[in-house]
Amino acid sequence: MKEFLLTDSDFKKIASLVYNACGIVLGDHKREMVYSRLARRIRTLNLANFKQYLDYLETHKEQEFSDFINAITTNLTSFFREPHHFEYLKSEVVPKLLLANRTSKRVRVWSAGCSTGEEPYTLAMTLEGLFPSGWDVKILATDLDSNVLSKAQYGSYTAANVNGLESHHLKRWFLKSKNGESYKVKPELQKKVHFKRLNLLQQWPMSGSFDVIFCRNVVIYFDKETKDQLFKRYCDILAPRGHLFLGHSESMGKEHSEFKNLGKTMYQKVADE
Incomplete structure (x- = not known):
């Protein structure tokens, strides 16, 4: 009973x-x-x-x-989850952005459904040092759940949470507690990410376009109609040839001709003719 x-x-x-x-x-x-x-x-x-x-x-x-x-709302995440996405961002997307945005020197990345912060902090670690000084690179991290957002902003993780991180990342970006049981994100990494509570299905306050959107393991909980609406909105807010990354068990139907499927749940907005 x-x-x-x-x-x-x-x-x-x-x-x-x-x-x-x-x-x-x-x-x-x-x-x-x-x-x-x-x-x-x-x-x-x-x-x-x-x-x-x-x-x-x-x-x-x-x-x-x-x-x-x-x-x-479900919150399951880890640092460098689905590492091929971050490798592709570093090796393929960033060189294109250095060329395409060389005049504006502006880059915007959005972690939509950021949970407890592992994804946006991973993005910040990945992008570190890839753009010349003087470039305006910002990462927005949003989530519906205010509790996980508070945890993300505070940036404290257990030893188990950071288990998959390479030692150089731990040394560079985290402060280890005296008892070795927790790791705190250094302010230098924290300031690279702007956290904000946002319901993806409501109005978005952002005005400019994004070059990269990570929305992984979020749309898996939505029905097809809601997913389709969200994909269209992502397309609208992405810059020309912008990139969208979905979770490993998520996909976009072929009817979304506004995106080119790059494989491994990576998509690129098709440029307007």
């Missing part, structure tokens, strides 16, 4: 709220995950079951809705 009752009706309502808020599809196979994550909120609020929680959510939306969404 479970601690809290979660009826089919409760689950459908939760799935509907999540889909309407951020486009994430919660199928029946996600029921256990939903239970375990929201059970924490029910305990915290001293409620009796999921129906009571949903009633509470309805009457305290301003206070609770952010915690509700934070509890549901």
